Amino acid sequence: MPDTLDDWPDDIRRVFAWIGRSMNGRRLSPEVVAIPIPDGKIIADHRVTVSHLSASELGQKRGRYVITITGKRIDGRWSFQPGVLEKLARRAAE
DSSP, X not given: OOXXXXXXXXXXXXXXXXXXXXXXXXXXXXXXXXXXXXXXXXXXXXXXXXXXXOHHHHTSSSOXXXXXXXXXXXXXXXXXXXXXXXXXXXXXHO
């Protein structure tokens, strides 16, 4: 999975930027992504959700963040290690 911002399409970068702005200078946390995103707010005519899966839910050492986009143009789900998503979000929000 690409870990540099330039490797991602513009629509996904808008989601990263939303996350970065929501962080407001703090570290990425489940509380940051718990903010509901109104449909069409980030990508027109699409539903975007960002969720956190804990390490215990996954049976792993670390949790993961999941971005899900549902709509006519984009329909996908991407899973990120916390550090990777935080880095992408900070860069996109600059």
